[in-house]
Amino acid sequence: MEKAEIGLIGLAVMGSNLALNIAEKGNKIAVFNRTPEKTDEFYESAGDLKKQIVPCKTIEEFVEAIRPPRPIIIMIKAGEPVDQQMELLRPYLSKGDIMIDAGNANFRDTIARFDRLKDTDLTFIGMGVSGGEEGARHGPSIMVGGTEDSWKRVEKVLTSIAAKYKGDPCVAWLGNDGAGHFVKTIHNGIEYADMQMIAEIYGIFRDGLGKSSTDISKIFGQWNKGRLNSYLIEISEKVLAATDPISKGSMVDMILDKAGQKGTGKWSAIEAQNMGIPATAIEAAVAARSISSMKGEREAAEKIFGKPEYKFPIAYGPDLDKDLELALFAAKIGAYAQGFAVMAEASREFKWSLPMPTIAKIWRDGCIIRSQFLDEITSAFTKAPDAANLIVTPAFSEMVKESIPALRRVVTAALQAGLPVPALTSALTYFDAYRQGRGTANLIQAQRDFFGAHGFDRLDGKDFHHGPWGSGAATF
Numbered sequence: 001m002e003k004a005e006i007g008l009i010g011l012a013v014m015g016s017n018l019a020l021n022i023a024e025k026g027n028k029i030a031v032f033n034r035t036p037e038k039t040d041e042f043y044e045s046a047g048d049l050k051k052q053i054v055p056c057k058t059i060e061e062f063v064e065a066i067r068p069p070r071p072i073i074i075m076i077k078a079g080e081p082v083d084q085q086m087e088l089l090r091p092y093l094s095k096g097d098i099m100i101d102a103g104n105a106n107f108r109d110t111i112a113r114f115d116r117l118k119d120t121d122l123t124f125i126g127m128g129v130s131g132g133e134e135g136a137r138h139g140p141s142i143m144v145g146g147t148e149d150s151w152k153r154v155e156k157v158l159t160s161i162a163a164k165y166k167g168d169p170c171v172a173w174l175g176n177d178g179a180g181h182f183v184k185t186i187h188n189g190i191e192y193a194d195m196q197m198i199a200e201i202y203g204i205f206r207d208g209l210g211k212s213s214t215d216i217s218k219i220f221g222q223w224n225k226g227r228l229n230s231y232l233i234e235i236s237e238k239v240l241a242a243t244d245p246i247s248k249g250s251m252v253d254m255i256l257d258k259a260g261q262k263g264t265g266k267w268s269a270i271e272a273q274n275m276g277i278p279a280t281a282i283e284a285a286v287a288a289r290s291i292s293s294m295k296g297e298r299e300a301a302e303k304i305f306g307k308p309e310y311k312f313p314i315a316y317g318p319d320l321d322k323d324l325e326l327a328l329f330a331a332k333i334g335a336y337a338q339g340f341a342v343m344a345e346a347s348r349e350f351k352w353s354l355p356m357p358t359i360a361k362i363w364r365d366g367c368i369i370r371s372q373f374l375d376e377i378t379s380a381f382t383k384a385p386d387a388a389n390l391i392v393t394p395a396f397s398e399m400v401k402e403s404i405p406a407l408r409r410v411v412t413a414a415l416q417a418g419l420p421v422p423a424l425t426s427a428l429t430y431f432d433a434y435r436q437g438r439g440t441a442n443l444i445q446a447q448r449d450f451f452g453a454h455g456f457d458r459l460d461g462k463d464f465h466h467g468p469w470g471s472g473a474a475t476f
């Protein structure tokens with residue numbers, strides 16, 4: 001029997017959709033699930049694709065069915081279960097076989113798994129897959145980390161299943177060990193910021209301007225035709241237009257305002273902090289999810305302090321809808337600039353040589369943050385590969401100049417109205433601090449020197465590193 005080109009373990013929602021996608025693109029695939037009933041169920045529901053699928057009941061049979069060197073996708077719950085699955089598989093594998101973790105793994109775990117296999121003749125790929133259920137089935141964006149040789153073994157299959165942006169496959173090998181999972185983590189950090197900023201604008205419309213979900217949906221529909229064109233705006237339009245089958249009112253109005261999170265957004269913020277790279281919009285988005293989950297405390301506090309007046313706009317000048325659109329665009333630039341800056345630093349620290357234009361390129365379709373905007377980022381980084389930050393590339397600096405005044409007006413009005421807009425505000429103050437040649441950290445340095453004799457550098461370069469407050473000033 002002709003051997004399968006690839007294997008996949010874990011037939012839950014993401015795994016089974018990915019397996020069907022692989023089969024549909026003409027690749028023979030062997031599948032295995034811990035509970036064999038699930039394998040039967042999956043195989044029976046595969047219809048015409050059955051001929052491309054080899055359902056296996058034992059690990060031995062599964063490994064035997066794949067053409068060596070065997071690429072085996074593990075699509076199960078991230079964390080411990082992945083290590084357990086790898087241990088179960090190992091005794092059956094042989095030289096050159098590649099275990100591929102396609103879950104939302106922490107890239108530090110990926111590096112550790114990769115290293116554990118370093119001195120064996122097996123290898124490991126950490127593969128970020130974005131696009132949810134639909135993406136997995138019809139074309140996700142795929143971020144690969146591992147050795148170049150292992151990438152070559154899977155390149156053809158992965159290229160066949162990835163989303164295509166105007167014909168370009170949204171998959172790439174991004175570097176060694178944890179590179180793929182790191183980039184996926186930052187994708188998710190940006191996803192958090194993007195979603196939070198859209199939610200804040202929704203809050204301005206709902207609470208500051210008294211608009212209904214239907215009205216806001218229509219505005220987002222309009223925006224989706226312009227510079228904000230993106231999957232997240234598109235689905236926001238759709239969810240805001242949906243009717244609750246029970247109350248017959250707006251579906252979104254019936255949903256509890258507590259956001260879940262599985263960790264990738266938080267990891268982005270933590271890694272940004274570890275490297276000393278500001279990712280304030282991402283941090284604000286993670287914190288906003290945390291405060292959202294404190295529903296009881298928020299309700300109790302509202303009883304003490306009352307609701308703000310939410311009067312928006314306060315003496316607002318320009319066309320409000322247009323200004324909100326432009327403000328969201330400016331803030332979005334800030335969040336993406338931060339995400340790319342974190343990746344640039346990680347690339348240096350982990351010696352990955354992450355290709356920025358390629359990352360933007362493979363995010364143009366298939367993934368959750370897909371948008372036309374990412375095509376503009378691709379071309380900005382292609383033209384200015386050494387730019388220190390997205391916002392100083394020639395293309396984006398012009399867009400920033402055009403849109404920041406709107407963000408400033410919107411944030412100012414929202415803050416005056418008592419509307420919480422932490423991600424929009426963070427994007428604005430990131431810009432303000434980033435373009436300020438002379439900041440205020442001179443005072444921080446003086447304070448540090450005063451209480452701890454930490455020393456400072458002088459603007460004139462002279463060799464005096466302490467202030468006239470005397471060393472040991474902490475005893476004052």
Ligand code: 6PG
Nearest residue numbers: 130131132188260261262263368
């Ligand atoms: C994707 C998504 C996906 C993630 C969900 C939920 O790129 O397809 O990022 O991987 O699991 O967005 O993440 P949270 O539960 O943390 O919101």
